[in-house]
Amino acid sequence: MNQHARVDPVPIPFIDVGAQRRRLGRAIDDAIARVTAHCQFIQGPEVAAFEAELAAYCGARHAVGCASGTDALMLVLLARGVGPGDAVICPAFTFCATAEVVALVGAVPVFADVDAATFNLDAASLKRAVATARRHGLTPKAVIPVDLFGLPADHDAISAVAKAEGLFVLDDAAQAFGAIYKGRKLGTIAPATATSFFPAKPLGCYGDGGAVLTDDPDLADTLRSLRVHGQGRDKYDNVRIGLTSRLDTIQAAVLIEKLKIFSDEIAARDRIARRYAASLLDVAIVPAVPDGLASVWAQYTIRLKPGLRDAFAAKLKAQGIPTAIYYPKPLHRLEAYRHFPVVDNGIPVTDRLAEEVISLPMHAYLDAPTQDRVIEAVRTALKP
Ligand SMILES: Cc1ncc(COP(=O)(O)O)c(C=O)c1O
Numbered sequence: 001m002n003q004h005a006r007v008d009p010v011p012i013p014f015i016d017v018g019a020q021r022r023r024l025g026r027a028i029d030d031a032i033a034r035v036t037a038h039c040q041f042i043q044g045p046e047v048a049a050f051e052a053e054l055a056a057y058c059g060a061r062h063a064v065g066c067a068s069g070t071d072a073l074m075l076v077l078l079a080r081g082v083g084p085g086d087a088v089i090c091p092a093f094t095f096c097a098t099a100e101v102v103a104l105v106g107a108v109p110v111f112a113d114v115d116a117a118t119f120n121l122d123a124a125s126l127k128r129a130v131a132t133a134r135r136h137g138l139t140p141k142a143v144i145p146v147d148l149f150g151l152p153a154d155h156d157a158i159s160a161v162a163k164a165e166g167l168f169v170l171d172d173a174a175q176a177f178g179a180i181y182k183g184r185k186l187g188t189i190a191p192a193t194a195t196s197f198f199p200a201k202p203l204g205c206y207g208d209g210g211a212v213l214t215d216d217p218d219l220a221d222t223l224r225s226l227r228v229h230g231q232g233r234d235k236y237d238n239v240r241i242g243l244t245s246r247l248d249t250i251q252a253a254v255l256i257e258k259l260k261i262f263s264d265e266i267a268a269r270d271r272i273a274r275r276y277a278a279s280l281l282d283v284a285i286v287p288a289v290p291d292g293l294a295s296v297w298a299q300y301t302i303r304l305k306p307g308l309r310d311a312f313a314a315k316l317k318a319q320g321i322p323t324a325i326y327y328p329k330p331l332h333r334l335e336a337y338r339h340f341p342v343v344d345n346g347i348p349v350t351d352r353l354a355e356e357v358i359s360l361p362m363h364a365y366l367d368a369p370t371q372d373r374v375i376e377a378v379r380t381a382l383k384p
Pocket residue numbers: 068069070071094095097098146172174175195196197198208209210
């Protein structure tokens with residue numbers, strides 16, 4: 001045996017869904033077994049029970065489960081009658097689903113820029129984007145702020161512009177369920193909030209799932225109709241065009257168990273984020289959390305000086321530490337979206353962020369020695 005053979009460091013996971021699975025143990029198995037015993041796979045009792053718990057968790061009056069975070073966004077646009085000739089303002093620095101749903105309902109996404117410190121929609125750019133939309137002959141109907149990486153957007157400033165311009169606010173909290181904006185949880189801030197239960201999200205299920213949170217009983221009723229083919233009094237009394245977009249009973253059963261440990265997990269993520277920030281702020285730009293806000297840290301995303309990122313990622317990979325880039329191409333540069341309008345003074349912050357951001361491993365089960373490994377690798381890689 002070669003005594004000098006190099007031993008590669010054991011790779012760590014970027015998100016450890018398995019660690020949470022081990023913690024939940026039998027509780028999840030039992031929850032799933034209850035569904036397979038009663039066989040009400042569609043709209044079984046766990047769905048209404050989970051919706052009630054989800055609404056109570058964030059303080060919203062209604063939670064309407066559906067098949068994904070994308071559908072949650074689209075269902076609200078359908079309920080609001082957004083369609084051809086309408087514009088919906090979206091940040092350009094987000095996952096494609098934010099704008100995809102706008103195009104799917106036949107409206108036009110108009111891209112606005114984000115704030116460099118928070119990565120979230122810049123209210124001044126939103127205002128300009130409304131004017132851009134009008135110049136394109138479109139009727140601005142709504143804005144979809146995104147609470148990117150788990151941090152709430154600047155909702156007061158956004159809702160002030162929305163009010164002045166007559167826009168409906170649909171909050172895309174796909175990455176941010178549980179986050180706090182000035183003392184209140186997301187789900188109660190905008191008139192409608194969409195979230196995702198994709199497995200890698202802070203509150204994820206074991207497949208696809210999503211929900212809309214709202215205080216508006218009429219909107220909630222319309223959403224419940226839309227998710228079952230636009231049903232009226234029953235499913236063969238169709239009063240509007242809808243789709244199939246229900247939250248599966250098994251997923252609701254899984255989510256009921258996960259919600260029980262969710263606050264504890266958010267607290268763990270926050271402790272890790274604070275430790276990362278304290279240990280890395282002299283070598284990278286660490287995420288800013290404005291006063292009064294709390295992130296759920298769907299991602300822990302730092303910024304590096306331009307040109308450093310590829311070599312940095314390679315050095316971490318060699319240490320067994322994965323990284324990810326959210327998002328290497330902003331929406332207005334993606335093939336499917338590049339023909340849509342961009343706010344007239346451009347999107348320089350988004351363009352810069354797409355070159356500089358890189359996300360580090362982040363999940364509630366990242367133990368102290370593993371945090372140390374990440375911190376040490378980042379510091380070494382960025383040493384001048
Ligand atoms: C910002 C944002 N919006 C919407 C979605 C769509 O959620 P889903 O994957 O559940 O359809 C995601 C999911 O990645 C997202 O990150």
